[in-house]
Amino acid sequence: MGRVLMKGTEAIAEAAIQAGCKHFFGYPITPQNEIPEYMSKRLFEVGGVYLQAESEVAASNMILGGGSTGEPVMTSSSSPGVSLMAEAISYMAGQETPVVIVNVMRAGPGLGGILPAQGDYSQATGGMAHGDFKLIVLAPSTVQESVDMMQKAFNLAQKYRNPVVMICDGVIGQIMEAVEIPEGNPENLSNPVDWACGYMKERGKRTILHSLILDPEELESHNKHLEAKWKRIKEKETDCETYKTEDAEVVISAFGTVARIARSVVDKLRAEGFKVGLIRPLLVSPFPEKEFEGLISTCKHILDVEMNWGQMKKDVESAVKYRIPVSFFGHTGGICPTVSEIEREVRKIFTELG
Amino acid sequence: MSEKIVYERPKSWVKDVHTHYCPGCTHGIVHRIICETIDELGIQEITTGIAPVGCAAMMYNYIDIDYIEAPHGRAPAVATGFKRVRPDRLIFTYQGDGDLASIGAAEIVHAANRSENITVIFINNAIYGMTGGQMAPTTLIGQKTTTTKDGRDPQKAGYPMRMCEMLKTLEGPAYIERVSAAKPAHLPSLKRAIKKAFQNQIDNKGFSLVEVLSTCPTNWGMSPLKSCDWVVESMIPYYPLGLFKDFE
Amino acid sequence: MAKGRVEILEEYCKSCSLCIEACPKNVLAISETINPKGYRPVTDVNSEDCIGCGMCAMRCPEAAIKVFKEK
Numbered sequence: 001m002g003r004v005l006m007k008g009t010e011a012i013a014e015a016a017i018q019a020g021c022k023h024f025f026g027y028p029i030t031p032q033n034e035i036p037e038y039m040s041k042r043l044f045e046v047g048g049v050y051l052q053a054e055s056e057v058a059a060s061n062m063i064l065g066g067g068s069t070g071e072p073v074m075t076s077s078s079s080p081g082v083s084l085m086a087e088a089i090s091y092m093a094g095q096e097t098p099v100v101i102v103n104v105m106r107a108g109p110g111l112g113g114i115l116p117a118q119g120d121y122s123q124a125t126g127g128m129a130h131g132d133f134k135l136i137v138l139a140p141s142t143v144q145e146s147v148d149m150m151q152k153a154f155n156l157a158q159k160y161r162n163p164v165v166m167i168c169d170g171v172i173g174q175i176m177e178a179v180e181i182p183e184g185n186p187e188n189l190s191n192p193v194d195w196a197c198g199y200m201k202e203r204g205k206r207t208i209l210h211s212l213i214l215d216p217e218e219l220e221s222h223n224k225h226l227e228a229k230w231k232r233i234k235e236k237e238t239d240c241e242t243y244k245t246e247d248a249e250v251v252i253s254a255f256g257t258v259a260r261i262a263r264s265v266v267d268k269l270r271a272e273g274f275k276v277g278l279i280r281p282l283l284v285s286p287f288p289e290k291e292f293e294g295l296i297s298t299c300k301h302i303l304d305v306e307m308n309w310g311q312m313k314k315d316v317e318s319a320v321k322y323r324i325p326v327s328f329f330g331h332t333g334g335i336c337p338t339v340s341e342i343e344r345e346v347r348k349i350f351t352e353l354g
Numbered sequence: 355m356s357e358k359i360v361y362e363r364p365k366s367w368v369k370d371v372h373t374h375y376c377p378g379c380t381h382g383i384v385h386r387i388i389c390e391t392i393d394e395l396g397i398q399e400i401t402t403g404i405a406p407v408g409c410a411a412m413m414y415n416y417i418d419i420d421y422i423e424a425p426h427g428r429a430p431a432v433a434t435g436f437k438r439v440r441p442d443r444l445i446f447t448y449q450g451d452g453d454l455a456s457i458g459a460a461e462i463v464h465a466a467n468r469s470e471n472i473t474v475i476f477i478n479n480a481i482y483g484m485t486g487g488q489m490a491p492t493t494l495i496g497q498k499t500t501t502t503k504d505g506r507d508p509q510k511a512g513y514p515m516r517m518c519e520m521l522k523t524l525e526g527p528a529y530i531e532r533v534s535a536a537k538p539a540h541l542p543s544l545k546r547a548i549k550k551a552f553q554n555q556i557d558n559k560g561f562s563l564v565e566v567l568s569t570c571p572t573n574w575g576m577s578p579l580k581s582c583d584w585v586v587e588s589m590i591p592y593y594p595l596g597l598f599k600d601f602e
Numbered sequence: 603m604a605k606g607r608v609e610i611l612e613e614y615c616k617s618c619s620l621c622i623e624a625c626p627k628n629v630l631a632i633s634e635t636i637n638p639k640g641y642r643p644v645t646d647v648n649s650e651d652c653i654g655c656g657m658c659a660m661r662c663p664e665a666a667i668k669v670f671k672e673k
Contacts, residue, residue, distance in 0.1 A: 069440045
């Protein structure tokens with residue numbers, strides 16, 4: 001395909017198709033309407049299925065059904081619509097259905113606004129719904145990264161039979177950037193004959209995909225199985241970028257578009273001699289505790305910057321074992337923090353540190 | 355004398371299992387007929403069932419096929435997702451009156467409207483069984499339940515919903531019929547309708563729904579035989595049996 | 603000589619009596635015995651009248667009746 005100029009949402013859609021996803025079930029909601037629109041045309045060109053569900057409740061249940069076949073399926077939405085998916089997500093986590101959900105985050109709470117935000121971090125990393133389970137959550141910060149992460153999302157979903165969420169702030173959804181979308185998915189990790197519905201003959205016996213387990217010991221055993229799976233995911237699948245943190249006295253922690261803005265702040269202040277760095281989780285769940293722990297010996301202060309009330313802040317504090325003070329700067333309402341605003345906060349910290 | 359077998363347990367009825375259903379509950383009759391249909395059509399290995407939330411939540415313990423559990427009311431959406439990805443496999447939902455007509459009202463209307471090539475079996479017993487006898491959308495006026503202790507009052511709780519009549523107004527559905535599991539004379543039609551609803555899916559005819567008037571002896575506070583009489587005396591006058599839509 | 607014969611799978615019977623009402627020949631009745639689940643299973647008290655129509659089995663919610671007919 002080469003390098004093309006594409007809108008984030010459309011690039012995500014094309015990347016999903018290239019990653020092997022031929023089935024999309026979704027519902028329009030700003031700021032990600034281009035995903036269903038793109039899918040409604042492009043999927044039929046590749047022999048796939050686009051279905052506009054009657055609601056996000058229905059869409060999330062359609063991927064439950066579609067995912068139970070073992071084929072890669074996805075849906076996309078934005079914050080209020082993702083809340084509607086909570087019920088199905090808990091069922092899919094319990095039944096171990098591999099699906100991908102893209103959340104192009106907008107400002108909240110409630111109907112909120114349509115401008116970008118990062119207010120669904122806690123929702124996504126907290127599992128989003130009732131019961132004990134975790135979701136794998138990817139947080140790209142550029143359109144190219146979203147494209148690369150789509151392939152990763154489907155692979156992780158299939159590898160672990162777990163729902164995977166990609167949270168993009170609305171900026172990534174709506175900007176246009178030059179991207180290269182890898183054609184085809186070299187890794188196909190699904191083994192539907194082992195567990196999926198529709199393979200009774202091949203498997204020699206039936207499968208029951210369920211989360212209802214009335215016997216308490218059996219249900220605890222199932223919970224322990226899910227916990228063990230999460231432990232394996234934590235050990236193998238963290239991903240974090242550190243930028244100029246080796247000798248940094250102040251480190252900015254951020255994810256998504258904010259991290260991109262923060263990087264400019266690091267470059268600007270480094271040019272003036274300030275020892276500042278950036279730490280950026282690419283997967284916010286599982287959280288990259290090791291990389292944060294690595295800051296303990298050198299870093300004197302972390303400034304956590306997000307487009308919310310400070311949802312990642314507590315994970316940062318916990319990951320550095322409360323041995324580095326963490327302060328927060330951010331905006332809600334759909335407002336992006338600017339380079340100068342973040343720069344001002346960092347300068348204040350350096351002044352206080354003396 | 356040399357004999358032939360006229361009737362025996364269906365092959366796809368799980369071996370050596372005791373059902374958890376109450377004595378006389380017509381779930382067992384419908385499950386058995388589904389098993390007979392699966393055996394007669396030879397579709398055991400290519401059929402997936404969707405288990406509802408309700409007394410039949412564990413129906414996968416009784417019918418030996420692949421199963422997916424759906425959240426309450428969402429079975430038509432789960433079936434849609436499955437069928438769109440695997441049109442070469444068969445899928446059916448089996449839903450109670452709360453599942454289909456209350457929490458799942460949107461999902462059933464839209465699956466019917468899109469004429470999804472699925473089979474829906476709707477068990478209407480005018481009450482919420484599993485949760486202990488509360489009012490259902492299909493509870494009759496004056497019927498006593500644990501949440502309508504003085505009998506259903508339309509001013510407070512609305513009117514009973516006739517799902518077949520509502521869905522038949524849509525262009526999408528290919529086949530809609532209401533039958534009963536209550537009396538011996540009803541059973542041939544019940545079997546014919548369920549078999550047709552599966553055959554339609556095999557033939558790609560589109561959305562098929564069979565509503566089965568059923569009993570709930572425990573929550574109605576009646577014996578199994580009296581419950582069957584109640585279906586005839588009280589339910590059929592409001593929910594008439596018959597064919598509502600047929601593509602043929 | 604009865605044209606038909608029923609075999610009741612007693613352990614599954616829940617004594618609901620639906621089969622008794624279904625039988626056109628009054629072959630069936632609730633027995634005196636008790637099965638492991640505590641129900642009194644049905645039995646063919648008038649087995650010589652059985653015509654092997656299968657109505658009892660068609661109505662049984664537990665698939666607990668097997669029906670035979672002479673060839």
